[in-house]
Amino acid sequence: MVRRFLLNLKSENIMYGGGNVFEATKFDDLQTEDPAKLAEFEARIARGEKIEPNDWMPQLYRKQLIRMIEQHAHSEIIGALPEGTWITRAPGFRRKMAQMAKVQDEVGHAQLLYSAAETLGKTREQMLTDLINGKSKYSNVFNYPAYTWADSNIISWLIDAGAIVNQMANAKGSYGPYSRALERICAEEAFHLKYGHDAVVHMATGTPKQREMIQAALNRWWPPIMTFFGPSDKMSTHTETLMRWKVKMASNDECRQQFLDMYVPKIWELGLTVPDPNLKKNMETGQWEYTEPDWDEFKRVINGDGPCNAERLAVRRTAEERGAWVRRALLNPKAKYVRPLA
Amino acid sequence: MNELAIKDLLYKLADDQLILGHRNSEWTGFGPILEEDIAFSSMAQDKIGHSLAFYTLLQELGEADPDTVAFTRNANQFHNSQLVELPNGEYDFSLIRHFLYDNAEIIRFEMLSQSSYDPIAKVATKLKGEVKYHVLHANTWIKNLGTSTEEAILRLQSSLNEAIPYALGLFEPSKYEQELIEAGVYPGEEAVKAEWLKRIVAVIEKTDLKLPSLATVEPKLGGRYGEHTEHLQPLLDEMAEVFKIDPTAEW
Numbered sequence: 001m002v003r004r005f006l007l008n009l010k011s012e013n014i015m016y017g018g019g020n021v022f023e024a025t026k027f028d029d030l031q032t033e034d035p036a037k038l039a040e041f042e043a044r045i046a047r048g049e050k051i052e053p054n055d056w057m058p059q060l061y062r063k064q065l066i067r068m069i070e071q072h073a074h075s076e077i078i079g080a081l082p083e084g085t086w087i088t089r090a091p092g093f094r095r096k097m098a099q100m101a102k103v104q105d106e107v108g109h110a111q112l113l114y115s116a117a118e119t120l121g122k123t124r125e126q127m128l129t130d131l132i133n134g135k136s137k138y139s140n141v142f143n144y145p146a147y148t149w150a151d152s153n154i155i156s157w158l159i160d161a162g163a164i165v166n167q168m169a170n171a172k173g174s175y176g177p178y179s180r181a182l183e184r185i186c187a188e189e190a191f192h193l194k195y196g197h198d199a200v201v202h203m204a205t206g207t208p209k210q211r212e213m214i215q216a217a218l219n220r221w222w223p224p225i226m227t228f229f230g231p232s233d234k235m236s237t238h239t240e241t242l243m244r245w246k247v248k249m250a251s252n253d254e255c256r257q258q259f260l261d262m263y264v265p266k267i268w269e270l271g272l273t274v275p276d277p278n279l280k281k282n283m284e285t286g287q288w289e290y291t292e293p294d295w296d297e298f299k300r301v302i303n304g305d306g307p308c309n310a311e312r313l314a315v316r317r318t319a320e321e322r323g324a325w326v327r328r329a330l331l332n333p334k335a336k337y338v339r340p341l342a
Numbered sequence: 343m344n345e346l347a348i349k350d351l352l353y354k355l356a357d358d359q360l361i362l363g364h365r366n367s368e369w370t371g372f373g374p375i376l377e378e379d380i381a382f383s384s385m386a387q388d389k390i391g392h393s394l395a396f397y398t399l400l401q402e403l404g405e406a407d408p409d410t411v412a413f414t415r416n417a418n419q420f421h422n423s424q425l426v427e428l429p430n431g432e433y434d435f436s437l438i439r440h441f442l443y444d445n446a447e448i449i450r451f452e453m454l455s456q457s458s459y460d461p462i463a464k465v466a467t468k469l470k471g472e473v474k475y476h477v478l479h480a481n482t483w484i485k486n487l488g489t490s491t492e493e494a495i496l497r498l499q500s501s502l503n504e505a506i507p508y509a510l511g512l513f514e515p516s517k518y519e520q521e522l523i524e525a526g527v528y529p530g531e532e533a534v535k536a537e538w539l540k541r542i543v544a545v546i547e548k549t550d551l552k553l554p555s556l557a558t559v560e561p562k563l564g565g566r567y568g569e570h571t572e573h574l575q576p577l578l579d580e581m582a583e584v585f586k587i588d589p590t591a592e593w
Contacts, residue, residue, distance in 0.1 A: 077371070084371040088364060088577075091585035091593035092409045093394050097387060100367050104383035111376040149584040149593075199593075207591045315372070323374025326433055329487050329494035330375075338485040340478050 030241070033058045045246055050176035053119035064247050065175050066120045067136075073113035074131045074138035078312050080106045082146035083155055091149065098195050102156060105188045112184065116177040132317045140298065141224045143306030150203055150210075150217035157196030158221065158263060162228045164189045165259045166250075174246035197266070204270040211271075218267070219275045226276075226293040229255040260288040343525055347518030348459060349403055350421070351527065354516065354566055355450070356396035357422035360412055361574070362443060363389030364581060365430055374433045381479055382436070388472045395465050402461070413585040417575040418568040425508035425562075427574040434497035435505065437487070441480040441545070442509040446538045448473045453534065458526035481545050488549025495550045506554050510561030513538075 030038075037056050044051065051057055084103045090096040114124040130136035141159055146152050164186060171182035203214035230252040233239060242248040250258075261281075267274055278291045301309070366386035373379025397408035405411060425443060430436045451473055454466035487494045513535040516522070523530040539556075546553050564570070584593065 077376075080371040086584075087367050087370055088580050089583045091587075092413065093390070095593055097390055097394075100370065100383060100387050100390070103370050104380055104387070107371065107373075107376060107379050107383070111380065114376070202592050206593075207588055209588055210591055210593075319372040319374075322372075322432060323378075325491070325493050325497065326374035326378070326487070329490035332490045332494075334490070338482050340482045 030058060030060055042244065045174045045244070049174075050179060051174050052176045060241075061245055061247065062120050064242065065178065066117055066122050068247070069113055069117040069120070069178050069181075070122065070127045070130075071137055071139075073110045073117060073127065074136060075142065076106045076110035076113060078131075078138045078142045078316065079159075080110075081312055081315055082142060082144075082308075083152050085146065086149055086152040089149065095199065099152070102192050102195055105192065109181075109185050109188070112181045113178075116181045119177045128316075128320060132313060132320060134304070134313065137302065139228070140302050140306070141228055142312060143301050143309045144221070144224050145308050147220070148213055148217060150213040151220065153196060153199040153203060153214065154217045154221045155196070156192055157200050158225055159228070160189055160192045160196055161263055162225060162255075162259050164193060165255050165262070166229065169249040169255065172246070173249055201270060204272055215272055218272055222275050223293060223297075226256070226290065227295070227298045229253075229259070231293075231295050231298070257288055260290070264288070343459060343527070344518060344521050345403060347516070347521045347525075348462075348527070349400060349405065350516050350518055351522060352396050352400050352403075352462070353421040356393045356400065356411075357420045358393075358426050358443075358447075358512075359389040359396070360393035361420070361422045361577065362426040362439075363387070363393060364577060365426065365428075365436075366440075368430055369436065378433070385440070385476050385479070388476065392469050392472070395469065399461050399465065409585070410589070413582045414589060415578070417570045417578060420568065420570065420574060420578075421566050422570075422574075423508070423512045423514070423565040424571050425505065425511055425565075427565075427571060427577060428505075428508060429573055431501070432497070434487075434494075435501040437480070437483055438498060438501040438505050439509075440476070441484050442505055442542065443512065444473060444476040444480050445541050445545075446509075446512050446534060448477050449534050449537045449541070450528070453528040457528055462527070484545055484551075485548050488546075488551045498549075499551050502551060503554050506556070507559050508562045510535075510556070510559060511563050511565055514561070514563045514566045516566060 038058060041051070041056060041058065041061075051061075080103050083099065083106075087096070087099050087103060090099040114127060117127060118124060127136065131138070146155060167182050167186050167189065171179055171186060173179050173182075200214060203210045205211075232253050233251045239248065260279075264274060264279065264281075276291050278289060281288050300306070304310075363386045366382045366389060369379060369382035370386075371379065373382060393412070394408055397405075397411050400411065401407055425439060428435075428439070448470060451466045451470035454462050455470055457463040457466065484498070488498055489495075513531040515531050519530050522528060528534075543553060
């Protein structure tokens, strides 16, 4: 499912939306790389080859990818929380089973992504530690609450839709393990999107109470959705390098435009109102026009002052602490490994 | 065949699985490692799917549709064992419960797959292949953790001691027990229990855990007759929170 990626409002180091901040990588790092190896590396990427874990790569490439994949993994595991709280309350068997399967997929994506990031040299334990101590970020949208069942439906549909836009682009990136993980993830996300859409359709065409619930949820989620892809990119030599290396595959604005193009008509089709009076497609430019999202709020929330930041991390921290004895037991060298007999 | 006896059996089977599936699903996002988070979620999906299969059989016998039956009854109308409604607690308790429950469940399904009552036999035959993996999962983890650190062994032992009286409640006989046995529906709870004991002992013997002496344990009964702990009604209220906003709506 979801979302994520990196972006640093303080520097030119702006990457995929979804909203994460990390310290800027020193661009000078590149000066210390072996020019011959660097040229060969760039030539491989230009030919469309994938870079694999044991291949030579510049430090900057490795660092950027670790951050990107790690933050994507964190976004999956934290993203499981707002929808996860609705598993036990999902109305009826059909929704209950689908909601469980959907959220399980997100946790599975985290597992897949942590493994992909581990191929670059950072362990899952280190990544989870950095998540809990706040050093490593996750998609900003999950710092908002899912107040009702309808909020969970909007997340399943539109946040997953945004994630697909982002991930379809990134799946074409140059790092083999991440690219392959994203292909699998996108295939599953496509089902989530159908599930989310189906749930929203039932609400939007249901009883007056259901329609009221889904409209209210859309109103709550629209501003975070608009910030999902991050602010407009500032083009710089750094961004240019990352694009040449196929680490960054599309600009934040391109992703946002694509999302609006695909989903605004679908939202309107259901008789729902998008809470932005300025939202319209400019037929001359082919671009959507909208009220500029509140980037100050975005920045504030990313930096920890959102409605759910503390709660999300507290839940994750508690889960890690409560499960620590299991991990200690598994690491015990005296423990006998029992092979399951299938 | 006495239809009331069959319905009673079906409710027992369905309610156990719905409630345990619900409890298992509460681990989503909170597992001690991602792999266990995912495993409990898989089992939750299977259990709830299995409960739906049995509620569907009940509907064919004239009971209300599965959503209504599952989402609108009160605790005293549920026939699940008290074991499955207890809160998840820490992972050690959830794992022990899973071990004790699924080792009984698989035996019941194996027996029911031979049932003289054809609709149950068909469903049990189909589902026992899935429960096999739940048992495999439980036994593997009990053997791994039950021979690991002192901390893990102490935790598991304490949860085992706590869960055993409730586990014995799984085998509380129904008021139609004799009829079901005589009609060849299945050999009855005493037979399930005897086989269960053999199987769990075989696993526990491979660990540093000890099964409490069952002779001195007072089984927690009543679940099969609608008597529950204080934990079931809040679970049901939570489960029905959205459904009850408008039970006639399509969600």
